[in-house]
Amino acid sequence: MIKEEIYKSRRESFLRRMKKESAALFFSAPQKVRSNDTEYPYRQDSDFYYLTGFKEDNSVLLLIKGKKTTKEILFVQKKDETLELWTGKRLGETEAKKRFSVDKVYTSKRFEAKLKKSLLNKKRVYLDIFSEDKRVLQVKELVKELSKSRSAKYTPKEFLHARDISQAMRLKKTSQEIELIKKALSITKEAHHRAMKMKKAGIREYELQAMFEYEFKKNGAYSDAYTTIVAGGNRGNTLHYVQNSEVLKRGELILIDAGCEYEMYASDITRTIPVSGKFTKSQKEVYEAVLKTQLLVIDAIRPGIKKSELQETARKSLCEALIKLGILKGDVKTLVKENRDKKYFPHGIGHWMGIDVHDQCPYKDEKGEEITLEEGMVLTVEPGLYLQQDDKEVPKRYRGIAIRIEDDILVTKEGCENLSFDIAKTVQEIESLFLQSL
Structure with missing residues (x-):
């Protein structure tokens, strides 16, 4: 408190x-x-x-x-x-x-x-x-x-x-605020890990949503910090899909964007997990490309860096992945300049977070210049790749795959701290949690 x-x-x-x-x-x-x-x-x-x-x-x-x-x-x-x-x-x-x-x-x-x-x-x-x-x-x-x-x-x-x-x-958080965010994240972790362990084939998305809301309240969180997204298969390509009404099918992925609010402070976590508990080869290839990008961006966070620089790091990394996956052709610099990557990564790399899940703090100073990161700021890092089911430009094996990975990051004196580091996100961690429940 x-x-x-x-x-x-x-x-x-x-x-x-x-x-x-x-x-x-x-x-x-x-x-x-x-x-x-x-x-x-x-x-x-x-x-x-x-x-x-x-x-x-x-x-x-x-x-x-x-x-x-x-x-x-x-x-x-x-x-x-x-x-x-x-x-x-x-x-x-x-x-x-x-x-x-x-x-x-x-x-x-x-x-x-x-x-x-x-x-x-x-x-x-x-x-x-x-x-x-x-x-x-x-x-x-x-x-x-x-x-x-x-x-x-x-x-x-x-x-x-x-x-x-x-x-x-509100841009710079006090130690007490950070502790409340950590508490929110500890509750959110329990819900995401439970989702990873569950047998999910055949249930509806809203059943998974209900589990998250139950875990939040059971552990003392006032409510969710935003409407939980549970998007199976191609529905994950709708960025703010909240209908959560369809049946989860074996072989598909589920994009889950869910975080609780604890004592007015938010958490904001996205994990993409397989319905059956194991990634297919194609899903794994796309997933690891997004995870590699996220880790690169997090590693770049430190005081003095601008959010636009993080965005460019993410775009270049994802563009390289899109070329490797055979979705785009050409050189990275040209593709980024022509915004060819934005079809598959249309949103920003992250946002401020605190009392609001999207903290309405400024991104520019009084002179109109972009604000640089400072110790005490908290932001999300959430790269993604969205490959529509009906996109003929995407190799067939990747169509319908939607992946976003999101963590909450505190800027520290010399670098940053991933406040949600202990929420499973590698392929091995996610698959191992499912196996533990069998």
């Missing part, structure tokens, strides 16, 4: 980055309706959680920076016994004051009045300027109303995107 002093230090860091005579607002995620009067399971807004550690809805964080002083204010849902009968206990104003190291705690009903007072004599407001949340629109209307005030020295005339600061802060 992350301690309250860490959240406090994050708020202080955010305040230091704000311009003077400003206010910043972060809203909890709203409840989302699934249909009629039923709602999706609640999941807190990532930036709000990053700065507060608070998981309740109907809450607001207000940060104020004057010329010389700062203030932190939290608004929370009031205690209401009738409401709690239906939706569960609330922390409430009194307990929130004890728990959070903020200057003031008020009930959410006092938000508008307190905000109106706080924005007087402020020059700008930081918020999510792209949000359509009704509370963001409420703030904008309030600023418009204040602009007509004759008593204030000045009122806000500028809106700045608060997430530009918070998401840049």
Whole structure:
């Protein structure tokens, strides 16, 4: 668990980055309706959680920076016994004051009045300027109303995107964050290893998906970090296949992209395994080409490297493999320049990961230059080759094969650490796990 002093230090860091005579607002995620009067399971807004550690809805964080002083204010849902009968206990104003190291705690009903007072004599407001949340629109209307005030020295005339600061802060993980990611990965490992051991021929993809969700919850994970992909055979060539409804057939591969979320921190792992427990010769050839590429990319990760350099390493390696497999012809440099490889490797080599499985952290700095890797950053590495069943340009023995291998990598002082190193991924490891279950 992350301690309250860490959240406090994050708020202080955010305040230091704000311009003077400003206010910043972060809203909890709203409840989302699934249909009629039923709602999706609640999941807190990532930036709000990053700065507060608070998981309740109907809450607001207000940060104020004057010329010389700062203030932190939290608004929370009031205690209401009738409401709690239906939706569960609330922390409430009194307990929130004890728990959070903020200057003031008020009930959410006092938000508008307190905000109106706080924005007087402020020059700008930081918020999510792209949000359509009704509370963001409420703030904008309030600023418009204040602009007509004759008593204030000045009122806000500028809106700045608060997430530009918070998401840049989230790029580098603390030791506590890394431990939570490792915990998520330890749970995810158990699920992937169980899948490798299972007899899978004849079951439907959703049965394997259900096993993953069971393993996640059984081991204390709140939920999956994203919708699990279980794609048998040619369906693995659909990158975000989530129907998970077809029967798994002997002789096919299964591309499984599944990771859990533990205490709001994600894991993101892809493994491609044989239904029957053993790779065919053709499957093995493609698999080992993708694995070789992944290991090359991971080996290249260190501070100072750019993600685009990792992408080029992956493209060249996979292009060499495509030539060797007889799928492409020509020299690597020309094929990459002409983007011929993108037909078979259409996506990026990876993405930031943390509170969100695709952490919305910047890839470019304020000058528009690509960000270089630094110690503490966490990213995925996920090369793949996707060979469609109906692609006549692909030798027949490889058609319908889809392989992706994905691990979660921490950038260290001198190189990197594969946080998911102990999840089986070599041909021998995967086949051995299946044999152990017989």
